[in-house]
Amino acid sequence: MSATSSDAILSARGLTKEFFGFKAVNNVDLDVMEGTIHALIGPNGAGKTTVFNLLTKFLTPTEGRIVFRGEDITKVKPADVARLGLVRSFQISAVFPHLTVLDNVRVALQRKEGLAVQFWRSNRLLGRLNEEAERLIDAVGLSAFSAYDAAELPYGRKRALEIATTLALDPPVLLFDEPMAGMGAEDIGRISDLIRRIAKGRTVVMVEHNLNVVADLCDRVTVLARGEILAEGDYAAVSNDKRVREAYMGSEDE
Amino acid sequence: MSSLTQSGAAAPEATDAEAGHRRQKSLSRIGLVVAVIAVAGLIAAPFFVYPVFLMTVLCFALFATAFNLLLGYVGLLSFGHAAFFGGAAYFAAHAAKVWGFEPLSAILVGAVGAGVMGLAVGALAIRRQGIYFAMVTLALSQMIFFIFLQAPFTHGEDGIQGVPRGDLLGLVDLNRPLNIYYFVLAVFLFGFFAVWRIVHSPFGHVLQAIRENENRAISLGYRVERYKLAAFVMSATIAGLAGAMKAIVLQIATLTDVAWQMSGEVVLMTLLGGMGTIFGPSLGAAVVVTMQNYFATSDVPVTVIIGVVFVLCVLLFRRGIVGEAIRLMKR
Numbered sequence: 111m112s113a114t115s116s117d118a119i120l121s122a123r124g125l126t127k128e129f130f131g132f133k134a135v136n137n138v139d140l141d142v143m144e145g146t147i148h149a150l151i152g153p154n155g156a157g158k159t160t161v162f163n164l165l166t167k168f169l170t171p172t173e174g175r176i177v178f179r180g181e182d183i184t185k186v187k188p189a190d191v192a193r194l195g196l197v198r199s200f201q202i203s204a205v206f207p208h209l210t211v212l213d214n215v216r217v218a219l220q221r222k223e224g225l226a227v228q229f230w231r232s233n234r235l236l237g238r239l240n241e242e243a244e245r246l247i248d249a250v251g252l253s254a255f256s257a258y259d260a261a262e263l264p265y266g267r268k269r270a271l272e273i274a275t276t277l278a279l280d281p282p283v284l285l286f287d288e289p290m291a292g293m294g295a296e297d298i299g300r301i302s303d304l305i306r307r308i309a310k311g312r313t314v315v316m317v318e319h320n321l322n323v324v325a326d327l328c329d330r331v332t333v334l335a336r337g338e339i340l341a342e343g344d345y346a347a348v349s350n351d352k353r354v355r356e357a358y359m360g361s362e363d364e
Numbered sequence: 365m366s367s368l369t370q371s372g373a374a375a376p377e378a379t380d381a382e383a384g385h386r387r388q389k390s391l392s393r394i395g396l397v398v399a400v401i402a403v404a405g406l407i408a409a410p411f412f413v414y415p416v417f418l419m420t421v422l423c424f425a426l427f428a429t430a431f432n433l434l435l436g437y438v439g440l441l442s443f444g445h446a447a448f449f450g451g452a453a454y455f456a457a458h459a460a461k462v463w464g465f466e467p468l469s470a471i472l473v474g475a476v477g478a479g480v481m482g483l484a485v486g487a488l489a490i491r492r493q494g495i496y497f498a499m500v501t502l503a504l505s506q507m508i509f510f511i512f513l514q515a516p517f518t519h520g521e522d523g524i525q526g527v528p529r530g531d532l533l534g535l536v537d538l539n540r541p542l543n544i545y546y547f548v549l550a551v552f553l554f555g556f557f558a559v560w561r562i563v564h565s566p567f568g569h570v571l572q573a574i575r576e577n578e579n580r581a582i583s584l585g586y587r588v589e590r591y592k593l594a595a596f597v598m599s600a601t602i603a604g605l606a607g608a609m610k611a612i613v614l615q616i617a618t619l620t621d622v623a624w625q626m627s628g629e630v631v632l633m634t635l636l637g638g639m640g641t642i643f644g645p646s647l648g649a650a651v652v653v654t655m656q657n658y659f660a661t662s663d664v665p666v667t668v669i670i671g672v673v674f675v676l677c678v679l680l681f682r683r684g685i686v687g688e689a690i691r692l693m694k695r
Contacts, residue, residue, distance in 0.1 A: 166583065192585035204583065206576035217573040218584045220566055226586070229567035229598070236566060279584060 118177075119144040119313050120165065120196065120283055125174035127160055134160045136337040138174070142283070147305070147314045149324045149345075152334035153357065158317040159201060161334065162287050165315075166198045167191045178283070197281040201288050201317075203268040204275075207261035211252055211271055214260050215243040218278035243278070250274040250304060266297030270304065277308060284308070286316040290323055302327055325349075333357075391693065398643060406549055415545045416613070421653045422552040423610040428633040428645030430602035433559050435631075436640030437568065438595045439575035443498040443627050444485065444505025445603050450622025451508060452478040452604030457524040457617035458517055467530045467538055471551065471608040478604020479597055481508065486596030490589055493578075502624065509622050523618030527611055544613065551609050555602050560642055562598060571595055603630075632670065636677050638684025647685055 118141035125138040135157045142148045150158045163169040165176060167188040176184050178196055186194070206214050219239045220226050228235070247256050250270040255263060260271055269289055276284055289305065290298045302323055305314060318324050324331060324345060331348045333340040335357040341348050348354055409418050427449050434440045456474030459465040465473065485508075489500040512518045519525075529538040538544040562568050574581045574588050581588050611617040620626065629652065637648025652670065659666045681688045 168579070168582075187587070189582045189585050189587045192583055197585075198583050200579065200583070204577060204580040206573050206580065208576055209572065213569070217569060217581070220569065221585055225566040226570050227567055227594075229562045229565045229594075231565055232561075233564050233566055233569055236569060275584070 117141075117143055119179055120315070121177045122161075122165065123175045123177075125161065125164055125176070126172050127157075127164055127169060128172045134337050135164065135171075138334070138337075138339055140332060140339075142313060142315055143330070144313055145311070146329040147309050147316070147327055149328035149331045150315065150317045150334060151319070151321070151324060151331060152340070155336075156334040157337040158334055159287055160337075162198065162285055162315075162317060166196060166285060168198075192279070192281075195279075195282045196285070197276050197279050197283070198285040199272050199276060199287055199289065201291065203265065204272050205260040205263075205268050208259055210256065211247060211258055211260060211263070212240070212243055212256040214271055215246050215275050215278050216240075218275045219243055222279070246274045246278055247271075249277070251300070266293050266300065269293070269297075269301055273301075273304060273308065281312070283313045283315070286314065286318075288317050288319060290318060290320050298323065321349075391690065394693070395642065402643070403553070407546075410542060410545045415541045417653075417657060419545060419548045419613045420610070421650050422548050423606050423613060424630075424633065424649040424653050425646035426552050426555045426606035426609070427603050428630050428637065428649045429556055429559050430599050430606060431630045432634045432639055432641075432645040433562060433602070434595060434599040435634055436645075437563050437575065438571050438592060440592065440596070441498045441631070442489075442501040442596070442599075443624075443631070444489075444501035444503075444508075445600070445630055446622050446624060446626035447485065447505035447508040448478040448482055448600040448603040449607035449610075449626060449630070450617070450619070451481055451512065452607035453611035453617040453621045454512060454518050454524065455604075456608035457527040457611040460530060460612060461524060461527050462517070465530075466534055467532055467547070467612050470530075471605065471612060474608025474611065475601050475605040478607065479601035482597045482600020482604075483593075486593045486600070490592045490596060502627070505622075505627060506624060509619070509624070512622050513619060518617070518619075521619065523616055524611075525616050527615040527617065529612055529615065538612075548609060548613060551605065555605050556646070558598075558602060562595075563642070567591070567594075632674055634684075636673065636684055638687030638690075641684070641686040641690065644684050644686035651685075 120142040122138055122140040125135055125140070126133060127135040138161060150161060152158055160169065164171050167183065167186060171184065175182060178194060181194070183191055183194065206217060209217070216236050216239045219242060220236060223239060225235060225239070244253070244256065247253055250273055252267060252270055252274065255267065260268060263271060286305070289301055293301065298320065306327060316328070328345060330343070331345050332342045333348055333354050340357055341351045341354045431442070431445050434442055452474035455477035456470045459473040460467060460470035485501060485504045488504060489497055492500050513520060529544060531537050532547055536543050536547070538547060570581070570586060570591055574586065574591055578588055607621060610621070633648035633652050634645045635648070636651060637646065638644025655669060655673070656666050659669050677684065683691060
């Protein structure tokens with residue numbers, strides 16, 4: 111195993127995940143530089159989401175090592191990974207459907223305010239989080255919806271709510287798993303702008319299928335195919351790579 | 365579930381949200397009115413209804429309320445809650461009869477004992493989810509059942525009989541019907557309020573988030589096992605409070621209260637009344653206990669009637685009585 115790069119905020123070395131003998135992710139080395147937007151692309155089944163699950167410890171790697179801000183997090187539990195500042199979203203929109211938009215964001219805010227374990231006090235105390243919650247909700251353009259149940263929101267707005275909830279933790283590193291999946295052009299533009307805005311001063315890792323979005327948004331692209339890294343570089347370099355064109359662009363029929 | 369989800373660009377208007385807010389407020393106001401009427405009714409009730417029957421209802425109502433804390437607000441179906449209800453009954457009965465504790469202390473012994481059992485069972489069960497969680501709690505409660513069957517202090521099939529009601533704090537004679545009734549009502553209201561407070565607390569807010577989307581709660585940095593275990597212990601303790609109280613009221617602790625059928629009965633009460641609602645489990649308990657009382661003297665086996673009611677509940681009003689009422693009011 112080679113040493114991890116010192117400029118990288120998040121690194122993986124020799125990351126491997128086997129499911130019953132099938133290597134979904136095979137010997138992946140990844141360095142995410144601080145302050146960049148880093149895309150993970152590849153055809154279906156390439157192992158992108160598995161890499162995400164490994165980096166955030168929702169899956170335990172079979173082999174390999176993960177380092178976040180100089181700290182080895184290979185054996186850290188997922189909730190504690192989030193506490194360290196590595197916060198992820200999910201492919202299926204991750205909201206609390208039967209809580210209001212305001213309450214969704216307040217759930218994320220209440221832990222750091224020490225308002226998570228108090229079972230003997232009134233939940234009116236959560237009112238003191240309203241100002242910050244409304245600010246976050248406003249930032250993603252959902253002010254008019256704060257009293258709605260999350261389940262009532264259209265898809266694109268759910269993703270926006272998810273981003274507001276993630277931002278409530280003010281994490282230095284955000285991981286988005288296909289934030290634009292299933293969105294119309296209008297929503298894609300809105301969420302792209304939003305991600306660009308919140309990426310200032312943060313690091314973003316995203317799995318994304320929409321190559322226009324990747325070209326437009328991302329500083330660095332890692333291409334995965336069959337669980338292995340095929341190429342890495344900026345979008346122009348990667349999109350001209352012959353192997354990538356064969357494995358990915360050639361089979362792109364969306 | 366939600367037809368609005370797919371409405372695409374047709375975004376709901378802010379004025380609707382205001383209306384939603386108002387609806388929520390008026391619902392909680394209705395809840396307050398219901399609570400006041402219910403308490404007034406319970407204070408007056410012993411003058412019209414046989415007090416022992418009322419006290420039995422209150423014990424089961426508290427049991428179901430405690431169970432609902434777990435099922436309705438954390439989404440965990442425990443199929444072993446009889447262990448805490450019946451176990452606490454044994455502890456309280458033993459404390460009152462053998463150790464000579466006054467009734468309140470005996471009940472506290474029962475509740476704390478149930479809480480300790482809850483910690484042990486919960487710590488083992490909480491690692492599993494869904495049906496596996498239910499199976500683990502069932503298996504562990506069956507183990508507890510056999511321990512109580514074999515342990516000398518429970519007197520096996522006879523149970524602990526002739527438990528003295530005693531003098532509350534050495535002052536109030538609980539052998540007088542009205543005295544014990546109001547004591548039981550006070551303990552019930554305390555337990556009921558405790559559950560209400562837990563549900564409507566910052567901690568309860570996190571529990572609901574875990575119920576809604578556990579992985580998301582984890583990804584926001586919540587160590588969900590600890591929250592679930594805490595809720596499990598709270599639920600077990602309050603279920604124990606109910607069981608201990610029942611042992612003092614009926615002056616007996618038997619295997620019936622720790623048997624798996626009791627675990628099933630509390631599921632039925634909660635579903636019938638409406639899981640995830642504050643008043644539902646109590647109402648469900650009242651309906652079930654009333655039916656058991658009424659049909660106990662008839663030719664029709666109680667279990668058949670209860671089975672039919674359960675099937676009707678699942679087929680026709682899945683949200684339970686209170687759940688359906690709330691849905692109608694929200695329209």
